[in-house]
Amino acid sequence: MIQSIQNGKVKKWNKLKKKKWREKTQTFLVEGPHLIEEANKSSWPIKELILTEDFRLGFDPGELPVFRVSDEIMSYLSDTETSQGILAVCEMKEIPFRSSFKRVLMLDRVQDPGNAGTIVRTADAMGFDAVIFGKGTVDVYNEKTIRATQGSLFHLPVYRGDLPEWSEQLKKLGFSIWATAIEEGKPFQSLQVPDALGIVFGNEGEGVQEKILTIADERVYIPMKGKAESLNVSIAGGILMYYLQAQA
CATH class of the missing domain: 3.30.1330.30 (Ribosomal protein L30/S12)
Structure with a gap:
C-alpha cells in the first residue's frame, strides 16, 4: 500500500x-x-x-x-x-501500415485533445483504417485525448509524423488526397470518391497548411445553409466520414 x-x-x-x-x-x-x-x-x-x-x-x-x-x-x-x-x-504500440488500407484521416495541427480524440473515435465508428496525427497536433497519448477516444485508440491504428511526407507516401501507394479548405474548394458531394483516400483536417483557427494544400489532389468543403462561419473540426470530420463510409 x-x-x-x-x-x-x-x-x-x-x-x-x-x-x-x-x-x-x-x-x-x-x-x-x-x-x-x-x-x-x-x-x-x-x-x-x-x-x-x-x-x-x-x-x-x-x-x-x-x-x-x-x-x-x-x-x-x-x-x-x-x-x-x-x-x-x-x-506505446507500433502497428504496421497495411497495403490494404483504403481510408485514412489526417490531422494537421489540431490542438484540442477533445476534438482529436473524438475524431479518432468517429473514424473507428465509421470504418476508417487509420488516423495520422501530424506535427503540431496534440499528443495522441495525452490523457484528455485518450479519454475522448473512449477506447478507440486501442482498436484503430494511429500514426504520428510529418503530414506532407505522409501525403506524398500515400500518393505513391495509390491514394488520392483531399484537404479541407474553403478557398478554391469544391463541395465534397460533387466529387467522385476515389478507391483509396486520405483526407486532411486542419488547425481549428488556421485550417490546413499551404504545403499540404499544394500536395492535395482536391480541396473540399462542407456547404452550409445557415450563417455559421465554420464547423467544429470533429463535427466536420464526422460529416465527411459518414458520407464516405456510405459511399464505400
Missing part, C-alpha cells in the same frame, strides 16, 4: 503526464475501468496497474504488477475531477 506522494513509483507515474517523459519511456497513463479493459481486450501491453485499496478489477490481471495506493495518491495522479480508482501504465 503506497501512501506517500514522495514515493519513487508515484513520482515516475506522475511524470507520465508530460509528453517528454512519455516519449522517453514509450509508456503512458490510462485512467478508468472502461479504457483499461479496452486496452486489455485489444492486447495493448499493460506494464502496471494502480488501484485504490477498495477497487475490484473486472478482469484477471495474471502476472501484471498491481500496486495499491491511497485515495489521496490516486487523486494526485488522476486527470479527472473525481478519480475512478484505477490507472494503468501502458506501452
